[in-house]
Structure formats: C-alpha cells, structure tokens
Amino acid sequence: MVENFYYAYADVLDTGDVERWPDFFTDDAVYRVTGRDNADANLRLGLIYCEGMAMLKDRAFAIAHTEMFAPRYLQHHISNVRMLGIDDAIIRAQANYLLLETVTDEPTRLQQAGRYYDRLRWTGERLLIEERQCVYDTIIIPNCIVYPI
Numbered sequence: 001m002v003e004n005f006y007y008a009y010a011d012v013l014d015t016g017d018v019e020r021w022p023d024f025f026t027d028d029a030v031y032r033v034t035g036r037d038n039a040d041a042n043l044r045l046g047l048i049y050c051e052g053m054a055m056l057k058d059r060a061f062a063i064a065h066t067e068m069f070a071p072r073y074l075q076h077h078i079s080n081v082r083m084l085g086i087d088d089a090i091i092r093a094q095a096n097y098l099l100l101e102t103v104t105d106e107p108t109r110l111q112q113a114g115r116y117y118d119r120l121r122w123t124g125e126r127l128l129i130e131e132r133q134c135v136y137d138t139i140i141i142p143n144c145i146v147y148p149i
Contacts, residue, residue, distance in 0.1 A: 002093050002120065003081045005127045010076035013147055018063045021148055022056040026121055030131045031056060033149050036114070039135040047145055063146060074147055075100040078116075090130065091120040097134070099149055112136040112149060 005024075012020045025031065034046035050056050077098040084092040094117050101111040114136035121130040134149040 002083055002091065002127070003078075005120070006078045006081055006095055006116075010078055014074050014076055016073075018147060019060045021060050022053060024129055025053065025056055025132075026123075026128045026130045027053045029053065029056065029129055031129070031134075031148070032132070033134045033136065033145070035139060035141075036135050036137050037139065039133065047141070048148070059148070070103045070105075072104070072146065073102045074111075075102075076149075089122040091118075091122065091127070093118045093120055097149065111145070112141065113138070114149070 009021075009024050012018075012024070029050075029052065031048070031050040032044065032046045033048040034044070038045050048059075050059055077100070079096045081095040082093060084094060086092075094115055096113075096115050098113050099111045100108055102108040112134075114134055117133040117135060118129060119131040120127045136149075
C-alpha cells in the first residue's frame with residue numbers, strides 16, 4: 001500500500017506531469033527539502049518549503065508554465081520503504097530515495113540521495129501526504145533544483 005503510493009508519486013514526477021504532483025497531498029500539507037545537517041539539528045531551514053495546497057499548486061504551475069531552465073528528465077529510485085507506525089488515520093513512514101537527472105545535452109547525474117520522512121493520512125479512499133520531509137545527504141548539491149524530490 002505505502003510502497004505503491006510512493007511509486008505512483010515518483011511516476012507522476014518522472015513522466016513530467018508535475019501539475020498532478022499536488023494531488024498526492026492533503027490541503028494542509030507541509031513539504032520540505034532539507035539538508036541532513038539541518039535535519040539532524042532539528043532546523044526547518046531548507047531548499048524548498050511549501051505549506052498548504054496553494055503553495056504546492058503554485059510551485060507546480062510555475063514549473064510547468066515558466067520554463068526558465070533547460071529541459072530535463074528525472075528518475076526517482078525509491079527503496080527500503082518502511083511503515084514506522086499507525087495512529088488512527090496517520091501512517092508514519094520513511095523510504096530511501098535516489099534522484100537521477102538528465103539534462104538533454106549533459107550526462108546523467110545523481111541529483112540527490114536521501115530519505116523521505118512522511119506522515120501519510122488515510123482518507124478512506126486513498127493515502128495522502130500530510131507532511132513530507134525530504135532529507136538529502138550531501139552538503140554540496142546541484143545549483144538547479146527545479147522539480148520536486
């Protein structure tokens with residue numbers, strides 16, 4: 001169930017359908033991309049921070065309609081998916097991720113390696129992300145993080 005949810009999430013991003021990305025989140029969701037050093041120090045500062053559906057949709061729209069970056073292809077590789085606990089309708093889960101990026105005229109590169117820390121809400125019909133913190137491992141990152149992790 002959780003694993004299939006993660007794979008569907010990755011498929012939407014990997015196929016370039018970024019405007020469907022917010023469909024994986026609750027209306028009050030929080031989405032952060034944070035370096036491991038900040039996460040370990042319990043600091044919320046990060047590369048990307050979206051709070052609520054409006055910010056998620058705004059980011060997706062901007063990516064889809066204002067191409068100020070070179071065309072690229074993504075491949076999310078998700079592994080070691082674990083459910084850490086269930087409280088009422090909330091599932092705490094985590095998974096490792098690798099994000100490969102290919103800019104059309106450059107070699108494929110590893111954009112990020114890290115871990116998802118999630119709170120998933122079961123809505124009765126399907127899972128939605130209530131909170132996702134993407135914690136990447138390296139201090140040195142590419143200078144162009146365009147798409148969601």
